[in-house]
Amino acid sequence: MFSRRVFLGSAAAGVLVLAGCGSKKKAIPRLRASVTGKGEGDTRLLLKSAHLAPEGFEVQYSEFASGHLVVEALNGGSLDYGGMSEIPPIFAAASTIQSFKQIAVLHGDVNNQVVLVPKGSPARSIADLKGKRVGYVRATTAQYFLIRMLEEVGLTWDDIVPVAMGVSDGAAAFSQGALDAWAIYGFPIQRAIATEGARILRTANGILSGNYLVAAHVDALADPARVKIIGEYLTLLKKGFAWAVENRDQWAGIIATDIGVPKEYVVDQFRRSTAPYSLQPVTKETIASQQEVANVFQKAGLLPKPVDVRPLWDNRFNDIILKEV
Secondary structure (H helix, E strand, O other), X not given: OOOHHHHHHHHHHHHHHHHHXXXXXXXXXXXXXXXXXXXXXXXXXXXXXXXXXXXXXXXXXXXXXXXHHHHHHHHHOOOOEEEEEOHHHHHHHOOOOOOEEEEEEEEOOOXXXXXXXXXXXXXXXXXXXXXXXXXXXXXXXXXXXXXXXXXXXXXXXXXXXXXXOOHHHHHHHHHOOOOOEEEEEOHHHXXXXXXXXXXXXXXXXXXXXXXXEEEEEHHHHOOHHHHHHHHHXXXXXXXXXXXXXXXXXHHHXXXXXXXXXXXXXXXXXXXXXXXXXXXXXXXXHHHHHHHHHHHHHHHOOOOOOOOXXXXXXXXXXXXXXXXXX
């Protein structure tokens, strides 16, 4: 039989264990989100610069070089939330795996999507790229606007030597003279112009819609707690984009420091911008825009089958996006 001392000691230890269990902090909800690129494309930088932070949840960011890698991460279940252009989801829709829904549109600049040529290049138009080595990022806006630009001058995909490569590999190849032109987007443009004397041959203005998509994993959308967090995060982004519009000069300086170029190059990009970034709801027009892009890829023979983009969309966050902040 246990002695009274042993019993009391055991009981006291049990109380301590229970007290210890009760003192544990409740786990903070977490949103796994993507970041693509640096500078203006870095959500972390935007929110930090605008002095905005999530309340009651945390965001775990993962970095990606392009939107099609974000789609792969969503389909692999390692992300709850991600951003990309209209193009990567189209290729996902043509496959057997679709683990996400498109929940919002980030509308913004299309003059930061261009075909670059090296310093001293004799090319004066897209027509001059016939037979030339042109780098691009597969399944992104770069591939799409390159196809459209070639069509404008009566050329096809087969009239150039397309070289698919990631952003960093493309930057290295372009810098080393291994490419005659480079279809690219975002901060590498300013860097190549500032440090290598690159020249913009053609921007995507008049080709791209300016719609960049926000997507969420289907499991996150099936979880009311994470749906709430996503809604709160979208509100934070709305506030961040509003801050960027109101503080353009300050934001330009922050971006320039982040990507390592003189501020005047970013200021010039802002001056040529077709639109500041803003969060927009899902509409019939945005769905139709993505469908048009899908049709172009289908016509070019780059999709295995026709794609209907309508099942990719989910408009449950429209009220939050339309709400004034």
